[in-house]
Amino acid sequence: MLSCRTAPFATMLRLRRLSSAPHPSSPMQPDDVDVLTNPSEKYVDAFMKAYGNERTVFKKEDFALWQNSFDDYQFKLTCLKGTTTVVATSHFVTFKPLDESKESLVFMGFGWMDKHFRNPAALKIQQDICHEVVPDPKTNMVGHINLEAARFWHMMCGLEYHPTAIHNAADVGYRSFYDVSDMKMDGSGGEIIDSSGITIRNARDVPKRDIIEYDQRIHPYHREKYIISHMLDRDGFAKVAYSDKDGKVCGIGQSIIYENKMDCNIGPLYADEPRVAQTIFSHMLNDIQQSGKKVSRFEVRSAQMAPNSFRWIAPFLKCKPTRSYVCNFVYKHWAPEDIDLSKVYCPTHLQLFMV
Incomplete structure (x- = not known):
């Protein structure tokens, strides 16, 4: 890239x-x-x-x-x-x-x-x-x-x-691959997550503005058409999390199965806190399991500057989290400002975006 x-x-x-x-x-x-x-x-x-x-x-x-x-x-x-x-x-x-x-x-x-x-x-x-x-x-x-x-x-x-x-490197990017045999596909990983006060809805059933506004809290650049199309991808299992306390969006997530290799890529996974990200993924994992679609492995991206992007997936694994270096995020004159990396658990699509 x-x-x-x-x-x-x-x-x-x-x-x-x-x-x-x-x-x-x-x-x-x-x-x-x-x-x-x-x-x-x-x-x-x-x-x-x-x-x-x-x-x-x-x-x-x-x-x-x-x-x-x-x-x-x-x-x-x-x-x-x-x-x-x-x-x-x-x-x-x-x-x-x-x-x-x-x-x-x-x-x-x-x-x-x-x-x-x-x-x-x-x-x-x-x-x-x-x-x-x-x-x-x-x-x-x-x-x-x-x-x-x-x-x-x-x-x-x-x-x-x-x-x-x-x-001129602003961040270090990593990639993790987990075979289906490494995952708790039966959903047992979600049983130990505190999901109290969180309501999960399918992305297709929520106002588009909810998705756009939350995305813009993390990625302060225009990409409204893209994020909606990506979250509604026919091969995906996108979810939106709402806080029961105030009814506001507290996270969004997408997992897409790519048929050429039957890999499932998680991204974006943005959330206010780790348990929200984990609750979103638990629901996506359950839908993937219920769909009957074949998945060979999960691809998960993480970054050095996104502090929660590596170990959040641990409850869903039968092994310890691992990752390998894949790239550096670089800039010519200045590093982009105001990206809220504290809410990035998985980036959106690194072939076209910063996070």
Whole structure:
């Protein structure tokens, strides 16, 4: 995952015929490729076959979701000239803050390059794409960068590269995988949770404004269309928690089963306190069990700066919680402010969002 800049960009870079296309190991030039913006289904299908179907926590329909949710969303697909042979991908969206006195920022993510084309010349092409999309060097860019993409990120931002360090990192991201055999799928984990004073409702049965307003308490940037569509995903089991004391929303959660690998991704899971997050998940887990849908494993994201995001799931496990490093959340000029990480138990979708 990565980060970059804002401004329309020529939909395609012209190039040579396939017969003169470069050998994968040879330096790639701009005239060797087509760069498409929000490409047609033919190219999307080629990407899915080359890489998309193997990607966790992703499905083809996500492209339409992202494009319909954000007017300036751009998915960049680089292919060999005149073909559907996919070389690399990235995408960009501008996030506008709820507080209009604050600056917008550009999120870059979905960064991938076919291993056969990974060389400095090909990276330079991707860097040029970023500079086309975000031409103003003063624009703040953010994203989630793993160690493999660190060199690219430093090139992009004009920072000195060190193999063992990532500059301008605001957070560290982790990923946990739990097989179904590791989970208390019978719901027994929820029996030890204090759920008193909490009412759980299906996301489809509550006012959309309730979901949007709670989301904006944690993520202070506009994404109203997205969060509603995501919470109503047909493959999901979204819940909203209300406090019996004052009737206000005290948490939201979604768990979606992705059919390509039958993984279940939890996110978002936002809550006022751990027992609310656990109560929401207990209800989602029960619905998953009752649905009869197959799940191979659960994917859970967590972050160093989100203090409750790692061990909250412990009551539902037959093993101890574990996690491994996956990325750093990075910024070009300044780290986003006012994100309430104390309420983040699982982020929403790190391919497009900060949390």
